[in-house]
Amino acid sequence: xxxxxxxxxQMLQDTAARLVRDVYTFEKRLEFSASDAGxxxxxxxxxxxxxxxxxxxxxxxxxxxxxxVETMLIMEQLGRGICLEPYMESVVxxxxxxxxxxxxxxxxxxxGAIASGELQASVALEEPSSHYxxxxxxxxxxxxxxxxxxxxxxxxxxxxxxxxxILVSARTAGDVRDQxxxxxxxxxxxxxxxxxxxxxxxDGRKGCELFLDNAKGELLGTAGDAYDAIRYQSGRAxxxxxxxxxxxxxxxCDLTLEYLKTRKQFGVPIGKFQVLQHRMVDMISELERGTxxxxxxxxxxxxxxxxxxxAKLSAAKxxxxxxxxxxxxxxxxxHGGIAMTWEYNGAHYAKRLVMISHxxxxxxxxxxxxxxxxxxx
Amino acid sequence: xxxxxxxxxxxFRDEVRAFLKQELPxxxxxxxxxxxxxxxxxxxxxxxxxxxxxxxxxxxxxxxxGTDWGPVEKHIFDEETSAAGAPRTIPFGxxxxxxxIIKFGTEAQKQQYLPRILSGEDWWCQGYxxxxxxxxxxxxxxxxxxxxDHYVVNGQKTWTTLGQHANMIFCLVRTDPEAQQQRGISFxxxxxxxxxxxxxxxxxxxxxHEVNEVFFDDVRVxxxxxxxxENKGWTCAKYLLTHERTGLAGIGASKAALSHLxxxxxxxxxxxxxxxxxxxxxxxxAEVEMSLMAAEVSTLRxxxxxxxGGVPGxxxxxxKVQGTEIRQAITHLMRKALGPYALPFxxxxxxxxxxxxxxxxxxxxxxxxxxxxxxxxxxFGGSNEIQKNxxxxxxxxx
Numbered sequence: 001x002x003x004x005x006x007x008x009x010q011m012l013q014d015t016a017a018r019l020v021r022d023v024y025t026f027e028k029r030l031e032f033s034a035s036d037a038g039x040x041x042x043x044x045x046x047x048x049x050x051x052x053x054x055x056x057x058x059x060x061x062x063x064x065x066x067x068x069v070e071t072m073l074i075m076e077q078l079g080r081g082i083c084l085e086p087y088m089e090s091v092v093x094x095x096x097x098x099x100x101x102x103x104x105x106x107x108x109x110x111x112g113a114i115a116s117g118e119l120q121a122s123v124a125l126e127e128p129s130s131h132y133x134x135x136x137x138x139x140x141x142x143x144x145x146x147x148x149x150x151x152x153x154x155x156x157x158x159x160x161x162x163x164x165x166i167l168v169s170a171r172t173a174g175d176v177r178d179q180x181x182x183x184x185x186x187x188x189x190x191x192x193x194x195x196x197x198x199x200x201x202x203d204g205r206k207g208c209e210l211f212l213d214n215a216k217g218e219l220l221g222t223a224g225d226a227y228d229a230i231r232y233q234s235g236r237a238x239x240x241x242x243x244x245x246x247x248x249x250x251x252x253c254d255l256t257l258e259y260l261k262t263r264k265q266f267g268v269p270i271g272k273f274q275v276l277q278h279r280m281v282d283m284i285s286e287l288e289r290g291t292x293x294x295x296x297x298x299x300x301x302x303x304x305x306x307x308x309x310x311a312k313l314s315a316a317k318x319x320x321x322x323x324x325x326x327x328x329x330x331x332x333x334x335h336g337g338i339a340m341t342w343e344y345n346g347a348h349y350a351k352r353l354v355m356i357s358h359x360x361x362x363x364x365x366x367x368x369x370x371x372x373x374x375x376x377x
Numbered sequence: 378x379x380x381x382x383x384x385x386x387x388x389f390r391d392e393v394r395a396f397l398k399q400e401l402p403x404x405x406x407x408x409x410x411x412x413x414x415x416x417x418x419x420x421x422x423x424x425x426x427x428x429x430x431x432x433x434x435x436x437x438x439x440x441x442x443g444t445d446w447g448p449v450e451k452h453i454f455d456e457e458t459s460a461a462g463a464p465r466t467i468p469f470g471x472x473x474x475x476x477x478i479i480k481f482g483t484e485a486q487k488q489q490y491l492p493r494i495l496s497g498e499d500w501w502c503q504g505y506x507x508x509x510x511x512x513x514x515x516x517x518x519x520x521x522x523x524x525x526d527h528y529v530v531n532g533q534k535t536w537t538t539l540g541q542h543a544n545m546i547f548c549l550v551r552t553d554p555e556a557q558q559q560r561g562i563s564f565x566x567x568x569x570x571x572x573x574x575x576x577x578x579x580x581x582x583x584x585x586h587e588v589n590e591v592f593f594d595d596v597r598v599x600x601x602x603x604x605x606x607e608n609k610g611w612t613c614a615k616y617l618l619t620h621e622r623t624g625l626a627g628i629g630a631s632k633a634a635l636s637h638l639x640x641x642x643x644x645x646x647x648x649x650x651x652x653x654x655x656x657x658x659x660x661x662x663a664e665v666e667m668s669l670m671a672a673e674v675s676t677l678r679x680x681x682x683x684x685x686g687g688v689p690g691x692x693x694x695x696x697k698v699q700g701t702e703i704r705q706a707i708t709h710l711m712r713k714a715l716g717p718y719a720l721p722f723x724x725x726x727x728x729x730x731x732x733x734x735x736x737x738x739x740x741x742x743x744x745x746x747x748x749x750x751x752x753x754x755x756x757f758g759g760s761n762e763i764q765k766n767x768x769x770x771x772x773x774x775x
Contacts, residue, residue: 001379001383001386001681002378002681003681004378004681005378009378069378257775271773271775272775274766274769277766277769277773277775278762280775281695281773282765284695284768284773285695285699288692289668289671289699292675292678293674295380295674296380296670299378299380312670315666315667315670319667319670319671367660367663367664368660370663371659371663374659374662374663376643376653
């Protein structure tokens with residue numbers, strides 16, 4: 001048991017922290033968010049140049065062979081700056097799925113490009129009625145000659161509007177909620193039969209709905225067998241999101257603490273009031289719980305698939321969701337009116353923190369998942 | 378970063394498990410698991426077993442009869458003994474006064490008291506709180522006045538846990554009434570058999586006799602029973618409180634209680650199914666289990682930092698709050714699991730030699746009483762609000 005970072009990990013953390021600090025000022029972030037891409041394509045390139053997009057990939061693919069801890073360290077720093085780039089979607093999730101399911105040619109073609117940052121990929125797993133259950137797939141794929149044609153609607157594809165490739169889950173057999181019969185396809189978003197409705201998200205990002213009408217897809221892995229990989233890789237995505245949340249919570253706590261020390265009312269800094277002191281301690285307490293679970297998730301993210309791994313990742317997301325919401329709400333409350341404005345940084349942290357729980361399962365979803373797997377013996 | 382134990386740590390855990398399987402008396406662990414009353418003899422029997430093995434005082438330096446365990450090993454030991462249903466170590470001697478004597482005591486005090494703690498000859502209790510000094514401990518009024526080779530002690534202590542069993546008490550007393558609060562306090566060791574000491578039971582809200590009031594009426598205490606310097610007792614008190622707090626998260630005890638909760642829920646029925654199969658109840662168990670998981674990782678983080686030489690500071694205050702809230706949540710669920718049968722008050726069923734018919738089952742008499750008893754967790758050892766004050770001051774600098 002050991003919670004220390006190795007020298008390499010420490011360097012990785014410093015590199016990511018420096019980059020975020022240098023680029024992601026509050027004003028810059030608002031600019032990036034308002035741009036067409038909804039994030040900084042320049043920052044994305046820098047992530048690639050510094051090797052940060054290559055971290056989780058095997059060395060023979062140009063990567064660094066990093067694991068869950070390395071991913072957490074990067075995500076935590078991205079969270080510190082509430083960075084808008086689809087790192088989790090492209091590097092962790094799309095990269096992970098291709099790595100697990102892809103044939104040699106697909107891996108060679110796509111993973112190197114994702115690792116260098118040259119290709120930004122995205123993943124379309126949710127649908128209007130799936131509600132975090134990623135086996136609930138109504139989009140279909142049918143074989144026509146040597147081609148697969150996909151039809152249906154995928155929802156809230158973060159980074160899907162700028163992606164060079166999108167991985168799409170579609171049903172090739174079975175009933176709507178069967179875990180068997182789900183396949184993954186690589187689609188070209190500009191291909192015939194693909195249309196997108198692009199929108200901004202509440203937390204300042206951009207995403208899209210993906211409408212597929214007999215759109216051509218390239219099969220990833222074997223037909224009908226993709227769900228295990230989707231579940232496993234969404235576990236890695238959960239761990240990454242937990243890391244991001246910890247970073248964002250830490251900054252939200254820093255901002256709030258600073259405000260308590262500087263804002264004066266009734267002739268004293270408001271941090272002199274015990275009720276606010278205790279609330280601040282409760283925020284730190286939630287941050288600590290969240291940090292512990294993000295570490296646990298990071299340590300398990302790349303373990304062999306098992307019920308225990310899934311249950312613990314659910315527990316991590318549950319605790320982190322709750323912590324993130326608490327920190328977000330109290331950050332606004334303790335700041336008072338100022339945090340109700342678009343111009344105040346803390347408000348944007350609060351929004352991202354709450355929205356993290358709407359990706360890969362809210363607390364109800366993970367409470368149910370954990371409860372179903374409760375060890376009772 | 379590595380969340381799993383090393384091979385050596387796993388081997389140590391297996392050694393502890395094997396020892397517990399072999400040596401922990403079944404009647405005692407049964408009592409503990411069912412929340413029944415432990416007698417003084419039960420505690421003493423278990424202490425003897427641990428002492429023989431050399432495991433009664435894991436926190437002490439080896440030369441005084443401790444172990445060479447690091448924080449991780451101590452944590453494993455705590456977790457395994459709790460899981461097995463071993464009685465919790467009564468901390469007042471081995472884990473509270475002893476570290477103070479080792480740190481601040483004279484050689485003579487170490488020679489006299491430490492072996493007697495290890496052997497179980499002395500049962501210590503704690504004389505800190507007073508009727509007018511609870512969270513504001515430094516406002517204590519019990520007076521000790523120097524008279525030749527003695528201090529003459531007058532005053533009253535309260536909430537003295539298991540004082541009815543004790544033959545020794547360590548006390549915070551005021552030796553300089555003129556000095557500001559913390560400065561005029563001294564740390565005294567007092568033989569409970571000294572004339573002028575009266576112990577009166579306090580019956581707690583669950584009907585149990587666990588705590589007492591202790592009255593001092595012209596009690597003559599030899600000056601060599603002073604630990605550290607006169608008027609510097611607060612230093613000892615603070616040192617002891619840090620020691621106390623690190624163990625207060627009670628992760629091992631909560632894990633054992635959670636497993637007992639699952640057993641109760643498996644037996645209690647609702648709508649033709651066990652409560653364990655009831656979606657709502659099961660989800661509540663799941664929720665507290667996840668919180669416990671987080672608190673356990675936080676504990677391990679503190680433990681790991683401590684084994685690198687770090688000193689657990691105010692973060693153990695956060696953990697005390699989290700840990701006690703979790704334990705209380707578990708007792709809340711245990712009480713709820715009984716439904717209307719939480720109401721019958723049947724203290725006789727808590728005695729292990731009870732040979733009547735159980736109204737419900739052997740587990741059913743304890744939970745409601747335990748629930749009320751466990752409200753103490755967020756009050757003692759520095760109330761949870763005091764812990765938040767500590768974090769606010771020490772970490773946040775507010």
